[in-house]
Amino acid sequence: MTVETHSTELPAAPSPHLRVSGIQKHFGGVHALQNIDFEVARGEVMALVGDNGAGKSTLMKVLAGAHIPDEGRFWLDGDEISIDGPQTAAQKGIQIVYQDLALCENLDVAANLSLGHEPTKAGWRFLPRFLRPIDELEMEIRAQQAIDQLEVRTLRSVRALVGGLSGGQRQAIAIARAVGAKSSVVMLDEPTAALGVAQTRQVLNVVRRLRETNHAVIYISHNMRDIFEVADRICVLRHGQNVATWRTAETTTDEIVVAMTRGLDQGGKHVR
């Protein structure tokens, strides 16, 4: 077994964009996250894997500000930051695309992409912001830019209703919405879970495109094939603890699966 050659240290990588250290989180008596270290660099896809209950979702929600950790420190580009809620995380450029996407199917793509921060026409300053007329053209242009940036080629028009789009297109729209909000860290929760082959390919292309546009991507998935296709590094969690982080090129599916299910140091000796 070659597992011993990997230390639990993070392998050298481009300087991390977002880094967290010593994250502790309890839910009542459950110690969900135990001293977790995690980092992701710009222009990198970091896969976050682990069995059910390993703490992936909890860690993701901590990063997105949806859970406040009991202990732990955050750094963004080397500066220590504190995240005390989803709004703060969003301000710092950390965006999350939940599995349920939460798109409005009754609205078109452009409206979904600028939902909550619609551009308004100039010259209506005498009205409160929520009653100023929406600048539909500006909205469409921004939407088109966001879609072009992610190279979603199958989308016919930004004026198409989201209700009529395919699963892959919706996932792409949800990602575009997260990216459009001036984000630098994009977290994707099981983005290909419910998709067919062609749709998965489309979403993975969008993820690659996010890397090319210098975003830090955190990719949570159970699908080893997708992970090995798209991730640069793979971070394995088990029972709320770090197991290790590998470079995708230097590991195998079997090794990751073993790490997920049995952990590392035991090396198969202390199988429970």
Place this chain on the structure above:
Amino acid sequence: MSDKVQLRIVDRMRIIRQSRFGSFVPVLLALAVIWGYFGLAMPLWQYWTSPDADSVNFIFLSSRNIYNLFMQSSVTATLAVGITVVLLLGDIDLSAAATAGVCAALLGVLALVGVPGWIACLIVLGVGAMMGVAQGVLIAYIGIPSFVVTLAGLLGFQGLMQKILPTGNLNVDNDFIRGFARILLPDTLGVMLAVALVAVMAFAVMRRQALRRARGLEGDSAFVAWGQLVFVAILVFSTVFVLNSYRSVPLMVVLLVGVTALTGWVTTSTPFGRSIFAVGGNSESARRVGMNVKRIRVAAFGIVGLLAALGGIFGASRYGSVSYTAFAGGSLLLESIGAAVIGGTSLFGGRGSVWNAILGALVIGSLGNGLDLSGASAADKLMFSGAILLLAVAIDAISRPPGLSGK
């Protein structure tokens, strides 16, 4: 876009359906069927079957009847516009007619004790908005379903109206209040308003097309853009000319159109309106992008309260009296909700238009009016209303653009 020429009729129908005016199609169809039946088929049938009739009697399509139809439908339409706003959220308001009743009763009492008409109207509008907001707070912040809160409101406000009007009836002869229904626009002014309206719309269409081209966006299909304009122009001019040929355009109808235009603009073209659609479509999505869902719901119920109060004022003005049966105790509530739903507004939220509510109110009004003219019993009226409601919703469900199933 040279391939536009090859579009088939079906494709064109699809395009129209997906445009902003597209949802007009089913409700207009329902209206055309009802008018065709009562206006043409019934009189001709009577003429051919009864030997003693000496001429065809097109009483339903007479300008006098259409004038009355518009006036009758105005109160229902005002309430329906408000109810549409809460339906867009996915909520329902069962108390709108009772709110209108309380407001009308209060208006009558205020006018009776000598409060100037315009002050009384403002007070009543404020009271209506507060009644809506109070229910909205219970729904949004306490978390009681809107059906329950407004059902309680329906009962409570019915009682409140009876408290205000122990006799159940009160005449209103304040000139200001009666003015809404009595004041008629001079014929020329009505035509000028129509011309101005169509000109403004034409300008807006051209400007929009030019801006889209200038900024390199895909253009609207010219067929749809100008088709919509021609369609609206026909609707506006025919309405004005018909009303002019009997009396003239009543102030109430102009106010109703104005209020609907304002509500329509707010719901479709402002961030607030967009948030209403977003909450109706997926409230979790709205919450995640930072919208204050609770405040939006309270505001929407405030709007329905305000419009219910306006409906109360219109009703008091038109009938010249306030009676329990005309508002809270009558069929006004179900007719208003029916009007909104016939107009194609989804009960599940996120889809609909306030303009359609007016057409829906006309459908309900025409049905009642036509059945009255043909001497149908109250029982027949109820059964026909139920059938037409089902029919309109069925047409809407069948012709809905793909991707919006279930909504």
